[in-house]
Amino acid sequence: MSQQGDRPATTDDWWGRLYDESARDTGPAGTPDDTIDDRFDSAADTLGGGDDLPSTRTYGHAVDAIAVDDDEDDAGDDEDEGVGPASRPPAWWESPGGRPVTRTPAPAPESEPAPAPAPEPSVPTPAPVAPAPLTPRPRAPWEPPPAAFDPTDPAADPTPPPAPPPAAPRDPRAADPRPPAPVPPPPPPAPAPAARISHVGDSPPTYEPEPTALPAADAEELDQLVADTVLDGARYGTYTLRAASLRGDSARYRGEPRRDALLTARFGAGPGALVLVAVATGARATEGAHLSAADACRWIGGAVGRSHSRLAEDIRAGRRGDLKSGLHRLTDRTYGKLRARAAELGRDPEEYTASLRCLLLSADPDCRTRVFFGVGGGGLFRLRDGAWQDLEPLVPEPSAIRGAPVVGYGSVPTGAGAATEQTPDGDRLTMDLEITKAPGPLVEEPVPPPPEPFRFRASVARPGDTLVLTSVGLAEPLRGVPALGDELAARWADGEPPGLATYLADVALRAKGYADDRTAVGVWEA
Template structure:
């Protein structure tokens, strides 16, 4: 070693390099015990030798555990304090005598307690041989007591009991289920060159303007779903204008059953009437606010005849029925106008009761009114058509109705696919009356589920638009 303040000598540098040089050989294991077991064995031999007052010797073997269950008085109790041991039976030592002092500078190792020492008494078994039930957690319901003699299942304590959910409501009303399945089965045949003419199975729409909430849906009937036919009903919901000057049009059309391309005719009828109303929506809003029903009837009759006239000119016969509803967005205007031609229904739900408000069709040209006077005698002789006058296709009578809505009313316009079961099945009227008599209108999914509630014997397409008045 160098003196204080001096640098390391050359001998110190050699010793330092030999000790930490990576190329130096290993010196082997340490001469003394370095593991935890070696240290524990050394301390144990030292303690035993100190207790005997002689040199270190072999440690006595530990007492083996008795399997025959000795009596409680033969088992040594646990020491009350650290380092204190209970006197052995028959040794003559006093219970309160202090143990021999340990060897200086060596820690005293506490004796290892016997595994067969006294344990706390086990709880008594029940009469059925099962362990006692654990008390439930605070705030949880108590377990239900079992009746004697009942089959015993798995014991579950502290588990909350929930009431099972009610079974889902049936998707039909009436005494018997419908013939067809409730979900779509086959898709319509598609033309790769006319994919834009494909008709989806279901169309759903909704809106809220002014004091009314609108829900509209058009879905394929069970028969068309089963046969893979396209939906013949078409639905159009459009808003023209903005703010309080806006006008909402709901148009639905149904193609003739036997006509080829019936779904295309229905879609064209909705598109053409939508274009005509959109061009004249400003004058229509003014007439609605002023309640000029005569002007509305004549103007809408002209628009309807033009639309259906285009379809008759293309096919030579009526190929679709058309029904429309006009809803002003002005909250102060509660006039609701229905117009159209063809089959379908118009209903009003008030105070939980359905009432048909379908306007009566006017008499056709040349037809005598029911209560009119007959000026000529009908002999019942058929008159052959004149070869010089072409036969005109039958005209579909125009229907018009304007009504003032009251808060709480529900006005529904629908195609014949829903109008026929409503008129023929009282259970369907009662079901929809309960569902729609609430203060708020249902959501889109709920409205769809209500409209597609089926009745045996009615499998046509269904299209409906309902308005809830606030």
């Protein structure tokens, strides 16, 4: 209710008088009416900070409820004095990117129509300003590396590289200028390896091929035991040596010792070295046959070793006569020791004896002379151009054996050949073989000849030859079973020496009806 007692003013009338354009902005009220401006001025005077407090100004029929400082207040005064908004720069809230100013239109009173709003002055829209390019800052060590594409990186190009244009389709009817690649022919199929047989003949041998029983042993005579199989090999000069000795099927089945003995030895060194291979076989069905064979190899080896320098020189010089007479004396001396050993054991000389066959090979690469000598049965063969040749020397009849007594039994050489073998110091071969010339015991009866005549042969090897020296156990099937010789010739036809294991398997190739021990020495010529 007003102070004059008039009727209370309605809400619409109060708001209409407050925001009437004809009303004054500030100043003392001309009427006793209480207005908001009056109250604001009163509160500002009471607090004493009217200059610092925000003020409320009226722009036309709209109100900007914005707190301004002194500069803004001065700008408002200029606007009241007629300076339009077009004459000043736009404020931050008037910028296109700034915060829009909220204007609330005043409602017109019910009793009278709302006046038409005054046209606002047109404010020119400023031209858009392009933002300044951002300068990338260096990445700190703790920051992760940028992604594959960083929009803030001026060097980053989000556009993928253009794809290469597709190749033009090729006309299948056009001829290819390049010649077709040659297709290599398929390799020829490898020949199937031939199956290695373990025996020849129509039926297998009677006994098993592997050992079944060991010989009996004596605790006090263990040095008399012999192994079931001996295998050895070497290479000197132009030849390769292979040697093997094994028990026969019969001895393996009965548990008897191997009667064959094998000795391989080298005396000296360098080109003057001499290689000896000795093969001996004890008498069949006699006690200690393996011991007599071992004694024969050991004694002939000792005699050759003591005279190896002169023997090697004679072989390289090709002195066939000197070699034959000298080796004959060495062989007889060995058999003389065997008879002496039989006398010590109280046994008959024919029981404690052995057949002996030897090879002498020079280590000189320029020497291809191969010397064979011995007494007793066995075989000497040569494989040349795929065919076997039996080189066993012919043995004369016992009645045709003539000649002077053998040097070493107390006699001296006589006859026409004595001058060539005699030297001022005595017989050359006798001296070199350490056989003294002192007269022996008086012999009233002639010395019994050895059970077998002496055999000797010297031959010159050719490249590709294979010389084979065997005991009786392999010589007999080679002569009696042609299939055995054919099989071995096929295995050794290429001229390459087999390995030790392969050579042992070749020597062990069996034939029905031949079950004795087997010993074979092979010499492959390069």
